[in-house]
Amino acid sequence: MTGYLIRRLFESALILLGITFVTFVLLYLVPADPARQIAGRAATAATVANIRDQLGLNDPLFIQYFRYLSNLFQGDLGRSYMQRAEVSSLIASRLPASLLLMVSAIVTELIIGLTIGIVAALRRNKPVDHTLMIFSFISISAPQFVIGILLLYVFAVQLGWFPIGGYGTFAHLVLPSITLGLLGAGWYSRMMRSSMIEVLGQDFVRTARAKGLSKLRIIIRHVMPNAILPIIAMIGIDIGLFMSGIVVVESVFGWPGIGQLAWQAIQRVDIPVIMGVTMVSATAIVLGNLLADLVTPLIDPRIKTK
């Protein structure tokens, strides 16, 4: 296990290094000139050249890259071109809002997804099952911006139950969490359904039934814990979905997290900020996958770690 852990940590570090390189090369190719953006339209060519020089944009790509890497190892993500602030402090100020939204979305998707999966499995091939599965198909087929805008229209504009976007209270959190969590809820409901059906067909369930245990007790004590385990491991993998989702959801709801920060940075070609958010997201995804890989063998010892 320890050897496996060390190998996986090493691999994760390599992947992150690869991501810094790919992102750096990609952003180097962006045609817009950051110096021109900072100086403004009215600036003279000399001013722009001066800014380019100050930012080190005239150096060859690999020198810029190694400067970036050595700063990164010291925990320095650089300074924003557009805002007078360190990228790390910009991200740190935005991260709590995104984390809150993601945790709340995980809770939402598990509640909706597991409930639907359990009910559908217990009513297998009945009308309830078919209806729920159609719902889960729709939730994985609906883009988040459409869900978000429609939820805003119905529950904020028409019914007035929730605020029209923004951040601050529990009421602000509800619609964005549902929007972000619905996609995962669709996947989880289908996985939970098949997982439940598989467990329901196993010998120990038959034994429990033969012992005369009540149906409810069998389901709660014997079936559900076994059916949920393989699904818990998937939460780590969800982080990738969330990292894409928050860009859209935060922009629809005006949620002040790193998704919105990334989106604003992309529109203003604020390269250090784009790099910073990409690195933070990629790190989260890599850690999530690592967590999933480490949790799986703990949950199910039959899965061997090589």
Added chain:
Amino acid sequence: MLSELLRRPRAAFGLVIIVAMVLCAIFAPWIMPQDPFEQSFDGLDLMGGPLPPGGEYLLGTDLLGRDLASRLILGTRTSLTIGVLANGVAVMLGAAVGITAGYFGGWTAAILMRFTDLMMAFPALLLAIVLAAIFQPSLLIVALVIAMVNWVQMSRVIYTETRSLVERDFIQVQRSIGSNPIRILIKHLLPHLLSSIIVFGTLGISTTVLLEATLSFLGVGVQPPMPSWGNIIFENQTYFSTAPWLVFFPGLLIVLLALAFNLVGDALRDILDPTLKGRHG
């Protein structure tokens, strides 16, 4: 295969939607009730706002007084073209990488699969947005950007399957008698991988359609005035509280098309290979 699909109600529903949308896309110029680009004064109310559905404009008009129904019909072309094109490239690239890595193993596999790990760790949407910002988005560029983000999953599926096929006797025999690797790949491996390619290729169109809509909604996908369902919502989103039809109808079409490919793909998985299990379970 078609008759098996039609026997399943969900898949049959999906097929009907797909056929209807394809027909819409092909015959768009003949079935559009109005000119989708014409900004007419008749298309706006007295306050200069868009017209609600009903009357002369079947589904209402947008902020510039253009006929929404006509723009949606033309948008079908955009979505399907990008969906099929982007997914086609992603499938070919993914399958090529997966087969190569699976067949040759060793260093080739290590390098290719570490690269797919790297791609998997990228936040997909951020990557697509950055790529779209680098190149001026045209229909082809948007399709290629989506393909670059979406080929990874296919390559992993094909890699795993190729690995287990390569161990089997009929491939080992071909290898030991010194058959040309390209010939083995095409004549002996590909036929066994076809069902996965079909299943994940179909499901992939749904992902592609959603990504195109999202990029266009963010303004970095298909550029107006060329209509796409995503950019129709992008152009009109600030007025969604007074003109909800401008979000509702394009949104409905996006969901229907993505749903249709998901339903058909899911049924194909059941029909072609019951042992295949993705995240879907």
